[in-house]
Amino acid sequence: MESAQMDLYQQMIRIRLFEKEVERRMKAGYIHGTTHLCNGQEAIAVGVCSLLEKGDTITSTHRGHGHSLAFGASMDKMMAELFGKVTGYCKGKGGSMHIADVSGGNLGANGVVGGGIPIAVGAALTAKMTKTDHVAICFFGDGATNEGSFHESLNLAAIWDLPVVFICENNAYGMSSPIEKMARIKHLSTRAASYGFPGITIDGNDVREVQQATRTAIERAREGKGPTLLEAKTYRYKGHSRSDKELYRSEQEVQAHKRNDPITRYKQLLRKEKNIIETEFNDIQKMVQAEVDAAVRFAINSEDPALSTLLEDVYA
Numbered sequence: 001m002e003s004a005q006m007d008l009y010q011q012m013i014r015i016r017l018f019e020k021e022v023e024r025r026m027k028a029g030y031i032h033g034t035t036h037l038c039n040g041q042e043a044i045a046v047g048v049c050s051l052l053e054k055g056d057t058i059t060s061t062h063r064g065h066g067h068s069l070a071f072g073a074s075m076d077k078m079m080a081e082l083f084g085k086v087t088g089y090c091k092g093k094g095g096s097m098h099i100a101d102v103s104g105g106n107l108g109a110n111g112v113v114g115g116g117i118p119i120a121v122g123a124a125l126t127a128k129m130t131k132t133d134h135v136a137i138c139f140f141g142d143g144a145t146n147e148g149s150f151h152e153s154l155n156l157a158a159i160w161d162l163p164v165v166f167i168c169e170n171n172a173y174g175m176s177s178p179i180e181k182m183a184r185i186k187h188l189s190t191r192a193a194s195y196g197f198p199g200i201t202i203d204g205n206d207v208r209e210v211q212q213a214t215r216t217a218i219e220r221a222r223e224g225k226g227p228t229l230l231e232a233k234t235y236r237y238k239g240h241s242r243s244d245k246e247l248y249r250s251e252q253e254v255q256a257h258k259r260n261d262p263i264t265r266y267k268q269l270l271r272k273e274k275n276i277i278e279t280e281f282n283d284i285q286k287m288v289q290a291e292v293d294a295a296v297r298f299a300i301n302s303e304d305p306a307l308s309t310l311l312e313d314v315y316a
Contacts (some may be wrong), residue, residue, distance in 0.1 A: 005270060006284070008050060008207050012042040012263045013288045015066040018075060019238075022065070022082060022096075022294045026242060030300075031082050035096035037062040040205075040237040043262035044169050047210025048137060051218055055134040057105045057123040059116030061169075062097045063236070064109030067139050071101065071106055079295040085302035092305050093313060113174075114140060114147035117166070121153045124164035124227075133222045143174025144300040145188050154229070158195040163221035165214065166192075166229040167237040168218040169204065176248040189231035197227050204232030208269075234262070302305040 018035045026035055038045070041063075049058070060072035062066040068078060068231060073089070081088025083097055089099050100108030107123060110116040120138030127134040144150050157164050168188055172179060185191070186210075192199025202213045210232060217228035235257040239246045270276040 004050075004130070005274065006276070006280070007272060008046055008211075009266055009281075010264070010284050010288065011046040011050070012068055012207065012266065013284055014075070014291070015042045015045065015069050016263060017285075017288050017292050018069060018078075018295075019065060021296060022079075023238070024281055025083075025296065031096070033095050034241045034243065035082070036061075036241050037238040038063050038066040039236045040257070040261065041169055041171060042066055043207040043210055043266070043278070044167065044204045044232045044234060045139075047207045048139075048165075048214045050211060050212055052105075052135070052137065053103065055132060056137065057107050057120070057127075057134065058137045058139065059107045059120040059123070060099070060109040060139050061116060061141055061144075062109065063095070063141065063169075064099060064139070068101075070107070072104065073101060073106065075291055075295040076298040079299040080302050083299040083302070084304065085299055086305050087298070087302040091309070091313060114144035114149040116140060117144065117147075117149050117153040120164050120166075121157050121162060124157060124162035124221075125160065127163050128160070128224075131143065134163065135218050135221045135312050136162075137167060138164055139167045139169060140169060141174065142170040142172070142179045142188060143177070143182070144168070144235065145191060146174075146182060151191075154192065154195045154227070158197050158226040161224060161226035163224070164227045165213075165217045165221055165306045166227060168229065168231045170231050170233050171225045173240070173248070176244070180247070187231060189229055192227075192229035197229070198243055199229040199231070201231040201233065204234035205260050205265060207262060207266050235260075 019039050025031050045066035058071050075085050077089050084092040086092055089101055097111040100106055107119055117138055120136040124136040187201040189199035189201040200213055203209050211232055
């Protein structure tokens, strides 16, 4: 059990250090285009994906690095994709918002807000029609709950009792818009009631609470009882994207939320309940940093796509 609990901590550290390195390399000019960092939201991806089995699928968002890593993606191939190299998951052509590994069950991050929700419903329909007990996990942000794709997908999943768990990562803002100005309900999870299935709001910065709620939802899905909507409340520390001047919030607000950091909270819990000493945490930090450094070397040493491949993989 302690090994499994420490693994949760290590997975959150992997996401945090990966994102920090991505930000550094982006500023240094190694990564082009834009990227959306998930610093502060690690407990959701790790808590959910720790419960998945072979054959289960996920769909992700434009802020999807953490989902991919928690689901088992290669850090080397992810970094190479961000660097635009042929060794990346999409041969360097997808970039930050389109990490995908369909053969491994990762049906892809998506640059379109709410774009992954109907894809997850399709995967869940496949699981039901092929009579497997596989589950589709669908990550999306609070802003996506106002999209038509959200409402249409939830209704379809409900009437067909599809094995899908909808995970709303409510990080308080859709770009620069506070969610309380975009919806008149206190909890976005209550929208599930409109479609006749459970909706629950949880603390997205508590990895164990995320696990507990997700376990119940997955069991319900595998038993053929249909979908669940989990609203995981969290907060992103970085701007929406690299061009965000963050004029809509104060530094004091950000620092206040950092006092509720999911990694720090879980570290304190492990110290108290399992008597884990600082040396063990430091060893994990060093091991993960070495993995991140190796991923950067792999990306830098990988080849760029040849110009002759420009039109390959564009059309199905």
